Amino acid sequence: MTRSETHHPIGILSYTGAQLSAVYGLIDMFNAASKRNASSIEATVLHEDQISSVGTTSFSAIILPPSLVDDHPTVSPALIQWLRHQHEHGAILCSICVGAMLLAETGILDNRPATTHWAITEDFAKKYPLVQLDTDKMIVDEGDVITAGGIMAWTDLGLRLIDHFIDHTTMLEVSRRFLIDPAGREQKNYSRFYPNFSHGDQAILKAQHWLQTTYKKKLTVPEMAEKAGLTGRTFQRRFEVATGHTPNTYLQQLRITEARQQLEQTKRSFNEIAWDIGYEDPTACRRVFIKTTGLSPGQYRQKFGYQSAAA
Numbered sequence: 001m002t003r004s005e006t007h008h009p010i011g012i013l014s015y016t017g018a019q020l021s022a023v024y025g026l027i028d029m030f031n032a033a034s035k036r037n038a039s040s041i042e043a044t045v046l047h048e049d050q051i052s053s054v055g056t057t058s059f060s061a062i063i064l065p066p067s068l069v070d071d072h073p074t075v076s077p078a079l080i081q082w083l084r085h086q087h088e089h090g091a092i093l094c095s096i097c098v099g100a101m102l103l104a105e106t107g108i109l110d111n112r113p114a115t116t117h118w119a120i121t122e123d124f125a126k127k128y129p130l131v132q133l134d135t136d137k138m139i140v141d142e143g144d145v146i147t148a149g150g151i152m153a154w155t156d157l158g159l160r161l162i163d164h165f166i167d168h169t170t171m172l173e174v175s176r177r178f179l180i181d182p183a184g185r186e187q188k189n190y191s192r193f194y195p196n197f198s199h200g201d202q203a204i205l206k207a208q209h210w211l212q213t214t215y216k217k218k219l220t221v222p223e224m225a226e227k228a229g230l231t232g233r234t235f236q237r238r239f240e241v242a243t244g245h246t247p248n249t250y251l252q253q254l255r256i257t258e259a260r261q262q263l264e265q266t267k268r269s270f271n272e273i274a275w276d277i278g279y280e281d282p283t284a285c286r287r288v289f290i291k292t293t294g295l296s297p298g299q300y301r302q303k304f305g306y307q308s309a310a311a
Contacts, residue, residue: 006039008060008165011046011086013079015102017069022096022154026063029158033174039166048075051082060198061092061161064099066151071098071120080105087144090197090205094146094161096154103147104128112213114147115140137265143195143212143254155180164194192260193253199242203228207239215254216278221247256292259285263297264305270297 010030012023027043034040046054046062062083067073083106087093095103100116101124103109110130118135125133134140138149139156148157159180163171174180195212197205207228211219224247225235239247255277262273274285290296295303 008039008041009058010041010043010061010063010161010165011054011059012043012063012065013046013048013075013102014065015048015067015073015075015079017067017073019066019068019097019151019154022065022151026065026154026158029155029162029174029178032177033162033166033170037166037170041161041165048079051079054082056085058089058198059086059091060165061094062086063157064093064095064102065154066097066099066117068151071117071123072101073098075102075105084108087209088205089202090199092144092146092161092164092197094148094157096148096157097151100124100147101127103145104131108145109147112142112145113140114142114145115149116147117150143257144197144209145212163192193257195250195254196243201238201242203230204235204239204242207235208243211251211254215251216258216276218278218280219251252288253292255279255285256289259289259297260293260300260304263301266305273297 012026014020014023023045027045030041030043034042080102083093083103087106087108093103093106093108095116097117098120100109100114101120104114104124104127109128111132113132113134115135115137116124116133121133121135124131135149138153139160140147141160146157146160148154155178159171159175162174195208197208199205207224210227211224221236222232224239225232228235230238236247239245239250243250245253258277259273262268262276263270268276270286271282274282277285279285286297289300293300
């Protein structure tokens with residue numbers, strides 16, 4: 001069963017120096033995934049000089065590919081503003097390798113985790129000191145923003161988006177067809193929560209974007225409603241219609257997604273993780289984790305991440 005039987009337009013920006021094998025390789029992956037599926041990904045190659053003609057067309061995602069010729073690619077201020085506009089209207093912004101430089105120019109990565117190619121770590125950190133850069137990770141998925149590390153990480157990103165917009169089974173089929181090892185990709189996508197940003201309710205989208213950066217804090221539904229500029233009752237009704245979740249369940253899902261990633265990628269104890277993601281009571285967090293994943297934190301870490309008795 002697909003998540004929704006619909007078409008998902010994705011724009012791939014072919015800027016000067018962009019790696020064309022990534023641009024057209026992604027199109028091939030998306031085309032393969034869309035065959036015999038009620039849901040499909042419709043990829044469009046966008047050139048910088050065409051952005052004005054695209055106008056207010058809405059995309060489900062925008063991809064900034066790697067560059068083979070420039071570690072510091074540049075684009076026009078108009079394009080940066082267009083990327084901000086797409087994000088404000090629900091597009092997931094994605095970068096691969098040095099494409100993260102372009103994404104960082106929007107300011108959307110400020111005070112948020114991201115990855116890029118390890119070779120430009122120092123330059124990137126100097127130019128964008130507010131970005132929480134972690135080049136040990138191949139993929140950093142923040143829901144509304146996804147950054148991928150190495151120059152060939154377009155394959156990882158492509159599989160992630162197929163899993164997001166179509167389904168997990170199709171992602172595995174494409175990985176086999178393209179001879180891409182799904183190990184390590186399956187673990188990041190196991191029972192994964194994918195927020196819906198393309199519902200068209202701007203007030204709720206504003207609250208979602210705020211939650212993406214504040215979910216580790218102690219939050220209340222009235223605070224969320226205030227951020228959306230709505231009364232409490234109206235906010236709860238519209239939030240559930242737009243996202244398919246109550247505000248509290250949505251917040252839980254954001255936190256458990258982060259807990260999964262920390263179990264996969266760190267050696268921190270589960271109690272430390274629970275406190276970090278906003279739970280005052282690790283036992284309550286453990287109950288939600290088991291309910292969401294069907295595994296205890298220790299089982300999850302054993303299956304998908306670091307081996308540690310601390311979980």
